[in-house]
Amino acid sequence: SQQGEEDPQALSIQEGENATMNCSYKTSINNLQWYRQNSGRGLVHLILIRSNEREKHSGRLRVTLDTSKKSSSLLITASRAADTASYFCATDGYNFNKFYFGSGTKLNVKP
């Protein structure tokens, strides 16, 4: 399977702390995306990083990509209770039209 796999499966932190989640994948990619899903809702796109990029920032989000290790990490700095959600990575596996999602990291930010 080309599916990305997130690690850890669950993460619980206090408000204000940083949260780091990782994604590993198996095949070469063009790009990798991170999505957020609030409980029982659809996914929302957070950030995309291309295979020739190593790091990308968007607000409190920082994404890194290491294609040699086939892995990516998502860092959320100064977390807030509103960041409580599941986070998924998605890879395209070199097919521009198909995307492969992992099973997600469930983040709980305690106020």
Added chain:
Amino acid sequence: DVKVTQSSRYLVKRTGEKVFLECVQDMDHENMFWYRQDPGLGLRLIYFSYDVKMKEKGDIPEGYSVSREKKERFSLILESASTNQTSMYLCASSKGPLYYEQYFGPGTRLTVT
């Protein structure tokens, strides 16, 4: 803002029924997708469409079919619903080739009894 809507948030059907799940997007996107989401398995692609009347199988197409007669509408059909098709179904769209960001609908939680 892109809006993707799904016909129902919750649906309960009986085994053997034919089930239609409708998805509509309002941003003239070329690509549309159907996923199912199950605990511990993440999102799995059922079918996607890159143009009107065009479709391509995803990873788990068995027991499903799709229809795209108009650009904005993508329907998922369960020909004969079974209990193992109880799941959350998510529709998504993206602008087209080389535009990777997907916009998701709110999901339909289908229960087959």
